[in-house]
Amino acid sequence: MMEASAKMTILVTGSSGFVGLNIVEHLLARGDDVIGVSDRPVPQIAALAFAELPGRLVQIVADVRSQHAMQRIMSEYGVKRVVHAAAVTSNTARERTEACHTVGVNMGGLTAVAGAAAALGVERFVFVSSNAVFGGGVPDYALLDEDWPKAPGTIYALSKWTGEMILDLLGASTGLDWVAGRLAGVFGPWEYRTGIRDFMNPVFQANTLAIAGRHAFLPRRGKSNWHFARDAASALVTLLDTPSHRHKVYNLGTPYVWSIADWCDRLAARFPAFQIHVGTGDGAPIDLYGDHDGGILSGDRFTQEFGPTGRFDLDAAFEHLMEWQERHDQFGLRSAA
Numbered sequence: 001m002m003e004a005s006a007k008m009t010i011l012v013t014g015s016s017g018f019v020g021l022n023i024v025e026h027l028l029a030r031g032d033d034v035i036g037v038s039d040r041p042v043p044q045i046a047a048l049a050f051a052e053l054p055g056r057l058v059q060i061v062a063d064v065r066s067q068h069a070m071q072r073i074m075s076e077y078g079v080k081r082v083v084h085a086a087a088v089t090s091n092t093a094r095e096r097t098e099a100c101h102t103v104g105v106n107m108g109g110l111t112a113v114a115g116a117a118a119a120l121g122v123e124r125f126v127f128v129s130s131n132a133v134f135g136g137g138v139p140d141y142a143l144l145d146e147d148w149p150k151a152p153g154t155i156y157a158l159s160k161w162t163g164e165m166i167l168d169l170l171g172a173s174t175g176l177d178w179v180a181g182r183l184a185g186v187f188g189p190w191e192y193r194t195g196i197r198d199f200m201n202p203v204f205q206a207n208t209l210a211i212a213g214r215h216a217f218l219p220r221r222g223k224s225n226w227h228f229a230r231d232a233a234s235a236l237v238t239l240l241d242t243p244s245h246r247h248k249v250y251n252l253g254t255p256y257v258w259s260i261a262d263w264c265d266r267l268a269a270r271f272p273a274f275q276i277h278v279g280t281g282d283g284a285p286i287d288l289y290g291d292h293d294g295g296i297l298s299g300d301r302f303t304q305e306f307g308p309t310g311r312f313d314l315d316a317a318f319e320h321l322m323e324w325q326e327r328h329d330q331f332g333l334r335s336a337a
């Protein structure tokens, strides 16, 4: 059962990151006040867009590893609920080369933020986890349930899985009402981490519209299980709104495979003057009509309990991303159309 929405003050860590920005936007749009905490400020373009929304955003640059700092912030602003999305994310240089830092931020940061929330009796805590906990050895496009064997293949993945266990212990000893949403690969608005050349965010150059992907992540064949950022944020906020969840962990993603060719057809129809080039970040071509080459499908438990929020609606996602790019004129879309 979801609670009737009354205006609230919600703390979002990692508020300047890709997923965090989508969560913040969702909350501000429905009128909640957000205390955004991260180690860098929200990009100016996002801050300007968010200023037009009904909710109010207070930005604080702070170290999520400091329980003292987190507790002071929560206490000062009367924070009732927390979404913890700050992390050293996967496939970044730091994650690959500084394991100690990744462990410190992802496990230490989680423990500090959750510890502060527990100490203050915050009513709900959502942890942004990852389906990386399952590792790479899963069957192609199997619909994984939450209890599928874990096999973290990186320190990042291990830090997310351990994070869930930390919360389990902390919840048992303090009564903290926590829940984890394990994200699948996410794409969409506010993707700044890898720059604008990210999967499905088209880049307009001369008369070519390039869709270039994040190295290892982009399927080389024409199917995908990627999850639209707005849907991911909406699913996480649904978990935030729900008291005493039936389960502690939810895989969040699309429960089915969708076609990159369908996405490209829409782009071609929208921008007939452009040639469309589709390739991976390293220049390798993608066979748009080929068979799939693996991925994890998830979101079944979420969909059964909360409805279709976790499903991927290709048309809605396409229109939303086009509208977002038009609004922010990210890629010279106005001159391109």
Ligand SMILES: O=C(O)[C@H]1O[C@H](OP(=O)(O)OP(=O)(O)OC[C@H]2O[C@@H](n3ccc(=O)[nH]c3=O)[C@H](O)[C@@H]2O)[C@H](O)[C@@H](O)[C@H]1O
Pocket (backbone or CB within 6 Å): 013, 014, 015, 016, 017, 018, 019, 020, 037, 038, 039, 040, 064, 084, 085, 086, 087, 088, 089, 090, 105, 128, 129, 130, 131, 183, 184, 185, 186, 193
């Ligand atoms: O897909 C996923 O599975 C991932 O999705 C999300 O990552 P993204 O949003 O894609 O990553 P990114 O854009 O790099 O933002 C990181 C944010 O953390 C902040 N951050 C980082 C390090 C630090 O020490 N302190 C800090 O505040 C930093 O300032 C920024 O605001 C989840 O948040 C992640 O937990 C993981 O589950």
